[in-house]
Amino acid sequence: MPINTALLSFGMSGRVFHAPFLHALPEYRLYAVWERDKHLATALYPDIRTYRSLEALLEDPAIALVVVNTPNYTHYTYTKQALLAGKHVVVEKPFTATVAEAAELKVIAEQNGLYLSVFQNRRYDSDYRTVKQVIDSGVLGNMAEAEIHFDRYNRVLSPKTHKEVPGPGTGIHYDLGPHLIDQALQLFGWPEAVWADLRIQRPTSRVEDYMEIVLDYGGFPVRLKSGYLVREALPAYVMHGANGSFLKSRSDVQEADLTAGKPSAGEDPESEWGLLHTDAGRQTVPSLKGDYGDFYRELAETLEGNRPLPVTAEEGLAVMRVIEAAALSNREKRWVSC
Structure with a gap:
């Protein structure tokens, strides 16, 4: 039923x-x-x-x-x-x-x-799925450094006033930040400490519209960056390990397709495939298919008693803990232990 x-x-x-x-x-x-x-x-x-x-x-x-x-x-x-x-x-x-x-x-x-x-x-984006596959394969070896971006170029404030008026849950660390934090936690687990720089860059903005959050994993840092004044975006995923590097753009097509009112195949064009550089040389990595529908398919299996939740409340709570640690770090200009 x-x-x-x-x-x-x-x-x-x-x-x-x-x-x-x-x-x-x-x-x-x-x-x-x-x-x-x-x-x-x-x-x-x-x-x-x-x-x-x-x-x-x-x-x-x-x-x-x-x-x-x-x-x-x-x-x-x-x-x-x-x-x-x-x-x-x-x-x-x-x-x-x-x-x-x-x-x-x-x-x-x-x-x-x-x-x-x-x-x-965003766990169901083609680019994130591809990055996770590369990380999980172990081809990069022990991680040395990782960086995840969600950048935009928009000098005009959002017409959604609830996003632009200071108050609970506002600022870029509550808007785009949860995507990046969740992906980092899924890729690398729980960090040892958090450092953050949150600031206002656009003259008309009243809430933070730039963020850099650094998660310390002991052996390596993971940098999460987002801003609205990035006209020429860097690769969204930069992964460096002992054995090589993997670079991937943020190229998932689903949001654009769905906004245009058409179904999405969730497939990156070949021009957006990631670059893997190891001792074996440089090669492109075909992108995995993205599909937001998988969230609801998995949820239906949960409601039928056949699998765990696709995203648990505990995982959502973990993201909130990092957001609050980042806000504290920004206020006090220090590392916050996790």
């Missing part, structure tokens, strides 16, 4: 990252949406039910899964309401605005026998 799923908004994330998969995958039924006064979802999905309040949506016993894809500062409150209403929840990154909030939600889910997952969709 399909899993009746509700979205808590139908902006860009609902339209691009969630609805296409919940509609197309046979394991799910795109059942409901919360839209206060618009009908954006029904224009694309005529059979979807539109609720005008969160309370009314959560009172519907047919809904099994709720996707909290609302502004960052609402994640804790809405996720808690959904869990207490007996719903499984997928919450977008960042998990919450604080470690304490994330820890509380994890406990509520466990106490009520509910599944709670964080939508870390």
Whole structure:
């Protein structure tokens, strides 16, 4: 029986990252949406039910899964309401605005026998999947240094005012940072210490729009960098090991395809394949296929009792711990022990 799923908004994330998969995958039924006064979802999905309040949506016993894809500062409150209403929840990154909030939600889910997952969709990018394959193969040997970028060039502030007004969960370390932190933790595990430089670069910005976070793994550093004034981007992944190096661009096509309203094959063009340089010489590495739908396929198996969550609340909590350590490091200009 399909899993009746509700979205808590139908902006860009609902339209691009969630609805296409919940509609197309046979394991799910795109059942409901919360839209206060618009009908954006029904224009694309005529059979979807539109609720005008969160309370009314959560009172519907047919809904099994709720996707909290609302502004960052609402994640804790809405996720808690959904869990207490007996719903499984997928919450977008960042998990919450604080470690304490994330820890509380994890406990509520466990106490009520509910599944709670964080939508870390960038684990399903073609470029990250390819980098992970190279790292896991051991071809680079012991790591010496790693750098992951998520850079953009945009001097204009986001039209989404909740991203640009100082408050809980704002700043680039809460926006693009969770992607980079999650990938680093998946590739290399838990670090020994964190150092960070968070700053405002664009004259009109009121929240941090540049970040450099360094994770110390004892034997090697991992640098996570993101900014909005990078017109000529460096490779998104720079991996150096004792036996060689691997460079890979950020070239996953899924977001662009889905934003344009078309299905995505999730395949990089050959021109964007990664470069592996070892004693054996220089060679290109074909990119693995990216597929955001895999998150929901894996989640369906979880709900059926056949596999662990694709992204656990504990993994979401770990990202929040690094974010808070980075903020503390930036304030006090020091390394923060993990």
